[in-house]
Amino acid sequence: MVITQEFRKKLVTLALIGPAGLWLFVFLVLPFIAILVFAFGKRAPEGGYQAAFTIEQFANLGSRAAAFVNTLMLAPAGAIACLLIAYPVAYYLAVKAHPRHRLLLVSLVVVPFWTSLLVRTYAWMYLLGARGIPHLLELIGIENVRLINTPGAVLLGIVYGYLPLMIMPIYVSLEKLDRRLLEASADLGARPVSTFFGITVPLSLPGVMTGMALVTILLLGEYLIPQLLGGGKVFFIGNALVDLFLQSRNWPFGSAIAVTLVAVVVVVLMVAMRIAWRFAGTRQVDLV
Amino acid sequence: MASAHPNDIEFRSVTKAYGAVTAVRNINLAVPKGSFLALLGPSGCGKTTCLRMIGGFEQPSEGSVLIDGREMNGVPAYRRPVNMVFQHYALFPHFNVEQNVAYGLKQMRPRIDAREIDRRVQEALSMVRLDGFGKRRTHEMSGGQQQRVALARAIVNRPSVLLLDEPLAALDKKLRSAMQIELQTLQRELGITFVLVTHDQEEALSMADQVCVMSAGRIRQLGSPQEVYDRPADLFVADFVGKINRLNGRLEPGGQMLRLADGTALATSGEHSLPAGPVIAALRPEAIRLSRQETGPNGLRGTVTHRIFLGSGVEYAVTVAGLGDFLVTADRGQGSEADLAAPGDAVTLSFDPAAVHLFSPSEAA
Ligand SMILES: Nc1ncnc2c1ncn2[C@@H]1O[C@H](COP(=O)(O)OP(=O)(O)OP(=O)(O)O)[C@@H](O)[C@H]1O
Ligand SMILES: [Mg+2]
Numbered sequence: 098m099v100i101t102q103e104f105r106k107k108l109v110t111l112a113l114i115g116p117a118g119l120w121l122f123v124f125l126v127l128p129f130i131a132i133l134v135f136a137f138g139k140r141a142p143e144g145g146y147q148a149a150f151t152i153e154q155f156a157n158l159g160s161r162a163a164a165f166v167n168t169l170m171l172a173p174a175g176a177i178a179c180l181l182i183a184y185p186v187a188y189y190l191a192v193k194a195h196p197r198h199r200l201l202l203v204s205l206v207v208v209p210f211w212t213s214l215l216v217r218t219y220a221w222m223y224l225l226g227a228r229g230i231p232h233l234l235e236l237i238g239i240e241n242v243r244l245i246n247t248p249g250a251v252l253l254g255i256v257y258g259y260l261p262l263m264i265m266p267i268y269v270s271l272e273k274l275d276r277r278l279l280e281a282s283a284d285l286g287a288r289p290v291s292t293f294f295g296i297t298v299p300l301s302l303p304g305v306m307t308g309m310a311l312v313t314i315l316l317l318g319e320y321l322i323p324q325l326l327g328g329g330k331v332f333f334i335g336n337a338l339v340d341l342f343l344q345s346r347n348w349p350f351g352s353a354i355a356v357t358l359v360a361v362v363v364v365v366l367m368v369a370m371r372i373a374w375r376f377a378g379t380r381q382v383d384l385v
Numbered sequence: 386m387a388s389a390h391p392n393d394i395e396f397r398s399v400t401k402a403y404g405a406v407t408a409v410r411n412i413n414l415a416v417p418k419g420s421f422l423a424l425l426g427p428s429g430c431g432k433t434t435c436l437r438m439i440g441g442f443e444q445p446s447e448g449s450v451l452i453d454g455r456e457m458n459g460v461p462a463y464r465r466p467v468n469m470v471f472q473h474y475a476l477f478p479h480f481n482v483e484q485n486v487a488y489g490l491k492q493m494r495p496r497i498d499a500r501e502i503d504r505r506v507q508e509a510l511s512m513v514r515l516d517g518f519g520k521r522r523t524h525e526m527s528g529g530q531q532q533r534v535a536l537a538r539a540i541v542n543r544p545s546v547l548l549l550d551e552p553l554a555a556l557d558k559k560l561r562s563a564m565q566i567e568l569q570t571l572q573r574e575l576g577i578t579f580v581l582v583t584h585d586q587e588e589a590l591s592m593a594d595q596v597c598v599m600s601a602g603r604i605r606q607l608g609s610p611q612e613v614y615d616r617p618a619d620l621f622v623a624d625f626v627g628k629i630n631r632l633n634g635r636l637e638p639g640g641q642m643l644r645l646a647d648g649t650a651l652a653t654s655g656e657h658s659l660p661a662g663p664v665i666a667a668l669r670p671e672a673i674r675l676s677r678q679e680t681g682p683n684g685l686r687g688t689v690t691h692r693i694f695l696g697s698g699v700e701y702a703v704t705v706a707g708l709g710d711f712l713v714t715a716d717r718g719q720g721s722e723a724d725l726a727a728p729g730d731a732v733t734l735s736f737d738p739a740a741v742h743l744f745s746p747s748e749a750a
Contacts, residue, residue: 275475277471277473277475278477278478280440280442280462280471281469281471281475281476281477282488283441283442283461283462283463284440284442284462284463284467284539285463285468285488285489285492286463286489286542287463288492291492295488296477299479300479
């Protein structure tokens with residue numbers, strides 16, 4: 098048999114994307130189909146799933162409205178808080194920092210990832226807990242400060258944990274920014290502030306949008322931080338899912354919530370990309 | 386903005402060093418109002434650095450740059466009455482053509498009325514013959530069109546000086562010569578001072594009123610195109626602004642006669658101040674007359690080894706025993722092939738004494 102050029106090309110393509118494709122199919126597509134099926138089913142009396150076709154689970158979403166509201170408020174709020182802190186840092190790293198120090202400074206941004214998020218969040222739990230900062234405040238006469246188990250604590254944990262993920266894509270897009278465009282802008286009479294808002298910001302929007310999408314999407318599924326720093330009070334969808342699948346064994350309802358979450362993520366992503374493309378005038382995506 | 390100052394730009398003992406690299410050394414230069422200056426030189430000789438110091442993107446390490454008689458040290462780019470056409474255009478990718486051109490006008494304070502901005506943008510676009518392209522995205526345009534957008538964007542502000550950094554380098558030959566003519570016309574119409582950076586000697590000679598030949602951060606010669614071509618200050622300039630044939634020889638006492646290595650004597654113009662002794666003579670290929678006659682005044686006998694038909698003329702390579710190869714360009718004459726010398730023909734090369742440029746061998750570059 099003659100192996101044609103065409104055939105060989107296909108073989109190479111297959112070899113390149115085959116393993117990842119198979120992995121995703123088995124561990125993402127199949128489970129997702131199962132979840133979809135569950136979502137339209139019923140809870141068996143002893144827990145788990147019973148075959149049915151009903152939208153009862155979706156109709157019941159309202160009972161977990163608190164989790165949705167918390168997630169849909171705190172995830173974007175966390176992402177925006179990350180953005181406000183990350184942009185100046187990324188700008189400093191990409192534009193102002195001396196090239197000789199840049200690599201070191203950028204690695205410092207990534208260093209926290211060398212320790213697990215779980216450990217670091219535990220540390221915050223202790224810091225914000227009764228024997229942490231509130232205790233210190235008591236020593237100087239400020240009493241009854243509650244930090245742990247508040248939305249503020251969750252927000253703080255979120256910003257702390259996700260900041261690097263916001264800094265990196267913005268840094269990349271600012272670093273790629275053609276310095277000659279900034280010179281051209283100054284040449285045409287634009288003051289530094291006008292250059293920043295007229296040229297730098299719009300051209301770094303793909304990075305901003307990538308960071309926002311990345312952080313928001315991860316936050317929508319966040320479980321650990323609200324669990325540790327929000328106690329029982331600040332429930333995210335992720336916490337609700339753990340509760341439904343592992344404690345009350347209501348698989349169909351958990352599935353319905355999961356499907357709804359995925360739908361929200363897809364919509365958020367699409368809208369974000371549209372906006373970024375419109376502003377930047379290209380369809381490039383700045384990932385790290 | 387117009388003042389009585391005669392020079393738009395002046396360099397006073399300007400030196401620019403980047404760390405250990407000295408890009409520009411002690412340059413003095415004056416560009417009169419409304420003139421067209423070309424900075425010409427090989428890669429890395431400091432042309433862009435000079436332009437960037439005028440634009441305000443670099444500050445001189447020593448000396449000062451003056452625009453319109455005002456010292457500019459420390460004045461940021463956005464406060465200078467000059468605009469630049471960047472080498473790779475640097476068009477804003479998130480703006481369309483109109484928005485790019487309008488950018489400078491929108492920066493002006495007090496603000497300009499939106500309708501007035503639009504009027505001036507359209508005017509600038511038609512000046513560079515891009516009417517109707519206003520709504521295009523810049524990456525949807527050809528190199529030549531982008532170049533014209535960059536030009537429109539720079540002239541719409543009516544700067545007193547326009548800086549151009551190899552603006553035509555990316556264009557093909559035909560488009561380049563069309564744009565050269567357009568640029569020249571535009572310069573005359575607007576009366577703006579142009580400073581053009583190029584490493585293409587033809588471009589510099591054909592477009593500018595003044596050519597500043599640079600090498601290794603220094604000015605080698607500043608003069609009109611005819612001056613630098615016909616009376617090059619040194620061998621480097623002679624070599625850089627055109628082709629030359631080099632001959633080693635000795636200048637006889639009196640300075641009129643050049644004795645070549647093979648013993649032939651050539652008459653020179655005598656317009657030089659070199660002492661008797663070893664010299665280098667430079668001869669432009671088109672200043673050499675080639676004939677099939679046996680003898681001629683001031684002549685050398687040689688044999689044609691190659692003939693290259695150039696279309697508009699003919700180029701010959703002629704070997705002269707004891708002296709080496711000569712490059713000679715000649716007119717086509719009346720066009721019949723029999724009029725032309727052919728490889729193998731014995732010919733006489735003769736020179737006008739005025740065409741023999743003499744240089745001291747110490748400055749041989
Ligand atoms: N930012 C910089 N840092 C260090 N050295 C530089 C810098 N810019 C230019 N140089 C050096 O200064 C010298 C002059 O550079 P310049 O860009 O002015 O050359 P040029 O004449 O424009 O050359 P080309 O025709 O290749 O554009 C070069 O040796 C270059 O390496
Ligand atoms: Mg240059």
